[in-house]
Structure formats: structure tokens, C-alpha cells
Amino acid sequence: MKILYAIQGTGNGHVSRAIEIIPILQKKAEVDVLVSASQWELKTPFPIDYQYKGLGFMFGKKGGVDILQTYLNLDSIRLLKEIKSLPVEKYDLVISDFEPVSAWACQLKNKVCIGLSNQAATLHPLAPKPKVKDPFGKLVLGHYAPTTYDYGFHFKKFDANVNTPIIRNEIRNVKVENKKHITVYLPSYDDDKVIRKLKMYSDIEFHLFSKKSHITYRHKNFKIIPINNDGFVKSMAESAGIICNAGFGTTAEALYLGKSLLTIPMKTQYEQHCNAAVLKSMGVQTLPSFKKKHFDKLEHWFENLNTVEVNYPDETSDILDQIIQRHAGQVLQEQNAEGEFSILKKLLKPAKIKAA
Numbered sequence: 001m002k003i004l005y006a007i008q009g010t011g012n013g014h015v016s017r018a019i020e021i022i023p024i025l026q027k028k029a030e031v032d033v034l035v036s037a038s039q040w041e042l043k044t045p046f047p048i049d050y051q052y053k054g055l056g057f058m059f060g061k062k063g064g065v066d067i068l069q070t071y072l073n074l075d076s077i078r079l080l081k082e083i084k085s086l087p088v089e090k091y092d093l094v095i096s097d098f099e100p101v102s103a104w105a106c107q108l109k110n111k112v113c114i115g116l117s118n119q120a121a122t123l124h125p126l127a128p129k130p131k132v133k134d135p136f137g138k139l140v141l142g143h144y145a146p147t148t149y150d151y152g153f154h155f156k157k158f159d160a161n162v163n164t165p166i167i168r169n170e171i172r173n174v175k176v177e178n179k180k181h182i183t184v185y186l187p188s189y190d191d192d193k194v195i196r197k198l199k200m201y202s203d204i205e206f207h208l209f210s211k212k213s214h215i216t217y218r219h220k221n222f223k224i225i226p227i228n229n230d231g232f233v234k235s236m237a238e239s240a241g242i243i244c245n246a247g248f249g250t251t252a253e254a255l256y257l258g259k260s261l262l263t264i265p266m267k268t269q270y271e272q273h274c275n276a277a278v279l280k281s282m283g284v285q286t287l288p289s290f291k292k293k294h295f296d297k298l299e300h301w302f303e304n305l306n307t308v309e310v311n312y313p314d315e316t317s318d319i320l321d322q323i324i325q326r327h328a329g330q331v332l333q334e335q336n337a338e339g340e341f342s343i344l345k346k347l348l349k350p351a352k353i354k355a356a
Contacts, residue, residue: 001029001328004091006102008145009037009054011187013249014097014117015044017153017166021116022046024317028324032091036082036101041211041227052082055100055144083108093328096145103145112148114327116319118248119145121152121162122274128281130273137270151323155252155278155310163319164312165252170229172314174237176257181205181223182302183239185232185250188266189290195222197290201302207235241305246272246286251279256312260305262298264290283308 005022008014018033019042025031026046033046036054079101086105088094096102098117106113121127123142152162184206186194191210198206202221209227216225225231236242236253241260244250246269254261262285265272276286285301287294 001092001324002090003029003031003093003095004034004088004102005031006034006036006094006096006099008098008100008117009035010039011247011249012040012042013247014099015040015042016168016249017097019045020166020168020316021320025320028320029093034086034099034102036099042229050086050101052101053078054082055079088113093324095323096147098145100145103147106148107146112327113146114323115145115147115150115152116323118153118165118275119271120147120150121154121158122271124152124154124158124162126158127154127162127274128277130270130277132273134270134273137268137273141270141274149327151319153248155255155275155282163315164310165248165256166316167253167256167312167314170233171237171253171256174233174257177238178240179238180240181207181235181238183207183209183232183235183242185209185227185242185244186264186290187211187227188245191224193290195219197292198222204302207239209235241301246276246279248275251275251284252312255284255308255310258307258309260301260307261285262287262301282310 003025005018005025007018015035022031022033023045032049034050034052035048036052038051038053082101083104086101088102088105088111089109093114094102094106094111095114095116098115098119103113103115105111119141123138150161153165154162155165157164182204184194184198191208191212194208199220199222204221206222208222208224209232210224211227213224213226216223218224225235236259237257239259241262242250242254243262243264244254246263246265251261251263261279263276263279264287265276267289280286283306285297285306287297
């Protein structure tokens with residue numbers, strides 16, 4: 001059996017999940033790996049067979065996605081060429097972790113595509129949603145990487161097809177201590193802005209992980225560290241608490257480690273606001289933004305550093321077995337009478353929550 005596993009390369013979360021999934025999948029089948037976008041720092045212990053630019057997002061310095069820069073970097077002709085050139089028809093199974101090239105290639109060639117991601121669970125009817133409405137963000141989330149069947153991950157189970165997070169063995173095996181510092185990872189904000197916002201808390205030691213700095217240095221009560229996997233894992237495991245955006249990977253790992261967590265969802269990232277809504281329902285402190293008007297909540301968090309108990313068992317192999325047994329070699333029954341699809345027409349269709 002031959003499987004294509006496709007990874008969204010915007011950020012480290014999808015890649016860290018793949019680092020756990022692919023070695024297990026390789027014991028069950030022949031696996032080719034696709035990555036689109038290139039905004040991750042983790043080393044992959046497996047070869048990458050397809051590397052595409054895909055449909056990535058550009059992060060700004062003020063807490064969110066830079067919509068203008070993202071639009072200016074969009075090359076629709078190149079994206080269509082990538083979609084058309086990907087030979088999904090030669091695989092028995094295509095699994096997409098919110099990766100658009102593989103998902104749309106399957107749409108084009110009437111190939112079943114299995115969604116295996118946090119995003120697959122985000123729009124679940126039973127998942128808590130943010131109070132602020134974002135129709136455009138919801139539209140993007142529902143159509144960015146369309147799939148045939150979905151298996152989702154979230155911070156807690158909502159139904160049979162929603163699983164608890166995949167936690168890296170590196171995190172499961174790390175020694176957990178409390179050396180009193182706060183680990184900070186906010187890549188959507190400029191380092192200087194983070195320091196300006198937090199410098200008033202001079203009695204707290206901060207480990208600020210940076211995508212901009214290439215050296216480790218100290219500034220008053222801040223230790224600024226270039227983002228690197230080993231250093232970040234160690235800092236999290238030895239921290240008193242973690243401040244980060246509301247992506248899925250770091251937040252899930254912080255909960256698993258039993259650390260106090262405070263999240264600030266990225267602006268214009270509907271998925272992160274959905275994640276924050278679920279975390280808030282579990283008792284995790286969230287800030288709507290990094291503005292001083294919300295710092296009463298930040299100070300309350302510093303004073304209490306409350307933790308949330310979770311149970312995230314290692315079920316990765318069982319989930320993959322379930323997917324393979326249900327879907328390997330499966331083909332769509334409905335044929336597209338129109339031949340090659342119109343992307344615009346597909347995008348304008350309402351999103352559906354699919355179950356396996």
C-alpha cells in the first residue's frame with residue numbers, strides 16, 4: 001500500500017505532529033511526504049518527496065497575519081500548476097494535515113482525501129466558538145484544504161471522530177520541573193513590542209523565544225533565545241507558565257506538561273480564536289489581544305498560575321489503523337461531469353462538517 005501524507009508547513013504544529021505520525025505510518029505502508037510552505041524550524045527525521053510553496057500566510061509584527069503581504073505573495077498560476085502536477089492518483093490513500101495542494105489535487109482528480117488535523121475539528125458543531133463573528137475566516141477555514149472525510153484533534157473530545165492531541169514522545173519523556181520563569185513564544189509580535197509590554201513585571205524572569213534573533217542574549221529580566229526545538233522544550237518543561245498564541249501544538253503540549261497557560265490568539269486567524277474559545281471553556285486564561293486594557297487578566301494569571309488537568313493518551317497508532325482499515329483504496333462514487341473543476345465555484349459552496 002502506498003500513502004501520501006501532506007503537511008501544512010506554516011508554523012511548527014503540523015510538522016511536529018507529522019514527526020510522530022510518519023514513523024508509525026511507515027511501519028504500516030510505503031509513505032511519501034509532501035510539505036507546502038516553509039515557515040517551520042523543526043528538523044524532520046524523514047525525507048520530503050514533494051516541496052511546494054502552496055498557499056501560505058505571512059505573519060506580521062502586531063499580533064496577526066499580514067493580509068496585504070499574504071495577498072501580494074499569492075501566485076495563483078503557480079498554485080494551480082502545483083495542484084495539477086501532483087500525482088495523487090498513484091496513491092492508495094491521501095492524508096492531508098490541512099495542506100491545500102494535496103486536498104485540491106484530490107478534488108481535481110476525484111480522489112478521496114482524508115483530513116487529519118486540528119482544523120478538521122475546529123468547526124465541529126459541538127466545539128465552543130468565539131463570540132466575535134468572522135464569516136470570512138470561517139469560509140477560509142472550511143475551504144482552504146477541502147477533504148472527503150475528517151478525523152480531527154482538539155483539546156477535548158466532542159465525538160468519536162475528534163481525538164485528543166498527538167503529543168510528541170520528546171514531550172512525553174521530558175523531565176518536568178518548575179524553575180519559576182515564564183516561557184514566551186509570540187511569533188506574531190515583534191520582540192521589542194513583547195519586551196515593552198512585559199518589562200513592568202521586573203520581578204519575573206522571562207524566556208522569550210524569537211524568530212528574529214540569531215543569538216541568545218539578556219535584556220534586564222528577559223532572556224531572548226533564537227527559536228530552537230531543544231531549547232524550547234527544555235524551557236517549557238522547566239517553566240512556571242507559558243504565554244503563547246492560540247495555535248494547537250504548543251498549547252496542547254503545555255497542557256500535557258501540566259503548565260499554567262495563557263494564550264493570545266492571532267488577529268485575523270479564526271482558527272486560533274476557535275482554539276481560544278475551547279481553551280477558555282476548560283479554564284485556561286485567554287486575552288483577546290496584547291493591549292494593556294486586558295492586563296488585569298494577565299496580572300491575575302501571574303498571581304495564580306492555575307493549571308488545567310488533561311488526559312492525552314498515546315492513541316496515534318490506533319487512529320492510523322482505523323483510517324487505513326476504513327479508507328485505503330477507497331474512491332469517490334460521484335463523478336464530476338464537468339471535467340476539470342472551477343476553483344471559484346468550489347470555494348463558493350458552503351462548508352460541510354463530514355464524518356467518517
